[in-house]
Amino acid sequence: MSAAREHFGSRIGFILAAAGSAVGIGNLVSFPVAATKSGGGAFLLVYALFVFFICLPVMMAELALGRRTDKDPVGAYRQLSGGSRLWRIPGWFALITPFMIAVFYMVVTVWVLGYLVEIFKGNLTSLTTEAYFGEFINSKTVFVYLIALMLIINGVLSLGVRDGIERAAKTLMPMLFVMLVALVVFVLTRENAIIGVKYYLIPDFAKLSGEVVSKAMAQAFFSLSLGMGIMITYGSYMKKRDSIPGSAKAVALTDTLVAFTAGLLILPSIFHFNPQIDTATLSDSSAGMIFLFLPKIFLSLQDSIGYFGASIFAAAFFFLVFVAALTSLVSIIEVPIATLRDERGMSRKKAIYAVAAVQFVLAVCCAMSFGMADWLTQFITLAGSDKSFFDLVEILFYDTILPLNGLLVCIFVIYKWKRANFDKELQEGDKGFAGSLSQKYVNFSLGTFIPAILLLVFINTVMLKFFNTSLFNLI
Numbered sequence: 318m319s320a321a322r323e324h325f326g327s328r329i330g331f332i333l334a335a336a337g338s339a340v341g342i343g344n345l346v347s348f349p350v351a352a353t354k355s356g357g358g359a360f361l362l363v364y365a366l367f368v369f370f371i372c373l374p375v376m377m378a379e380l381a382l383g384r385r386t387d388k389d390p391v392g393a394y395r396q397l398s399g400g401s402r403l404w405r406i407p408g409w410f411a412l413i414t415p416f417m418i419a420v421f422y423m424v425v426t427v428w429v430l431g432y433l434v435e436i437f438k439g440n441l442t443s444l445t446t447e448a449y450f451g452e453f454i455n456s457k458t459v460f461v462y463l464i465a466l467m468l469i470i471n472g473v474l475s476l477g478v479r480d481g482i483e484r485a486a487k488t489l490m491p492m493l494f495v496m497l498v499a500l501v502v503f504v505l506t507r508e509n510a511i512i513g514v515k516y517y518l519i520p521d522f523a524k525l526s527g528e529v530v531s532k533a534m535a536q537a538f539f540s541l542s543l544g545m546g547i548m549i550t551y552g553s554y555m556k557k558r559d560s561i562p563g564s565a566k567a568v569a570l571t572d573t574l575v576a577f578t579a580g581l582l583i584l585p586s587i588f589h590f591n592p593q594i595d596t597a598t599l600s601d602s603s604a605g606m607i608f609l610f611l612p613k614i615f616l617s618l619q620d621s622i623g624y625f626g627a628s629i630f631a632a633a634f635f636f637l638v639f640v641a642a643l644t645s646l647v648s649i650i651e652v653p654i655a656t657l658r659d660e661r662g663m664s665r666k667k668a669i670y671a672v673a674a675v676q677f678v679l680a681v682c683c684a685m686s687f688g689m690a691d692w693l694t695q696f697i698t699l700a701g702s703d704k705s706f707f708d709l710v711e712i713l714f715y716d717t718i719l720p721l722n723g724l725l726v727c728i729f730v731i732y733k734w735k736r737a738n739f740d741k742e743l744q745e746g747d748k749g750f751a752g753s754l755s756q757k758y759v760n761f762s763l764g765t766f767i768p769a770i771l772l773l774v775f776i777n778t779v780m781l782k783f784f785n786t787s788l789f790n791l792i
């Protein structure tokens with residue numbers, strides 16, 4: 318057991334670190350693309366409702382679990398369940414899920430880093446050729462970047478909660494906000510940018526379907542870093558005198574604002590590139606957008622600001638995505654590290670080495686599953702189609718287990734740990750919470766419709782990913 322638990326130094330330090338976790342590739346790319354394809358303002362509205370009415374209470378529940386116990390997810394479930402064997406399972410899920418999500422997310426971040434370096438070398442044009450992406454991800458340099466990325470992440474983590482995680486967030490997050498706003502301001506001055514803004518903001522309610530609503534829910538859940546044990550772990554580094562509801566609201570608001578602002582960057586850029594673009598043709602996958610489409614858009618800026626200007630813009634964007642992904646990875650890798658320290662009594666250094674060694678092997682397997690190794694490329698057949706090792710990790714842990722973890726948190730907090738204990742923890746450090754509308758809403762929703770919605774999302778995902786059908790086909 319670690320003697321005295323480290324805590325974040327200040328409330329703002331916690332908020333920036335948690336926002337650093339929440340703001341990631343999901344905000345900067347997946348969200349704008351999903352909004353574009355799914356009804357613009359109508360999607361934004363549904364998304365915002367999910368963030369504040371469904372996800373925010375789950376975030377409070379995760380933070381409360383961590384802060385009450387001062388433990389990692391495995392320890393938190395064990396302690397509050399009074400040693401029940403059954404309730405240990407969600408604790409293990411909340412450990413394995415971040416461990417595996419980190420693996421596939423690291424691979425995508427490595428590609429971002431590789432593209433960033435190429436742009437710095439003056440090679441923006443080559444990134445826009447069709448074959449480049451395939452060649453790059455199958456080149457040996459990917460492993461060099463993987464080592465570099467792991468050194469950076471684990472370097473931050475080795476400095477601990479306050480001097481590593483918090484300090485990195487305090488430096489990087491304000492920089493990210495400023496850069497994002499600067500890029501938006503620049504893009505809005507481009508020709509046809511306003512068409513993109515209108516497309517983004519004007520609601521098209523006809524596009525809202527059951528699928529879209531389910532997608533908005535999954536996106537909101539992922540974006541707030543829920544179901545990954547991160548908020549439980551970060552909750553355990555929170556001080557008792559800080560308000561959980563207040564801090565959670567600040568994190569959710571920051572995350573949503575960043576996602577919204579990213580749309581004001583991506584959409585005008587796309588419409589500046591081609592004002593007649595058919596948005597249905599845009600790739601659904603973030604990787605498709607980042608690596609195949611966006612470099613072309615950035616290169617097209619050379620007509621107005623020259624090749625050097627376009628390269629600077631592209632580099633700034635890739636740097637932004639890299640920083641966002643880095644702070645997310647730091648948070649997610651802290652989960653298994655905290656578990657090894659709390660549960661096995663390992664030193665931070667030893668835990669870092671142990672986690673990094675296993676993650677490196679798995680990340681190499683993911684990176685090799687795009688053609689380098691056939692058995693990893695065609696790893697398994699799911700719902701009638703071949704899936705790579707990378708796909709499998711993403712489908713299992715990101716798509717499927719995430720909503721299940723959320724569901725288990727709600728049920729555990731309200732029915733096992735008990736509503737009254739949870740409520741007491743939320744009041745700690747927040748005098749105004751008792752008797753507030755927020756208190757009534759959180760206590761009621763977490764025991765009723767929030768787990769019900771998460772259950773539906775979970776069932777729908779299992780049907781979709783494993784059986785090629787959907788709940789909406791049954792209606």
Ligand code: PFF
Nearest residue numbers: 339341342343540645646649
């Ligand atoms: N909120 C993050 C995002 O939107 O990208 C989710 C996340 C992913 C957090 C991967 C941490 C992580 F390692």
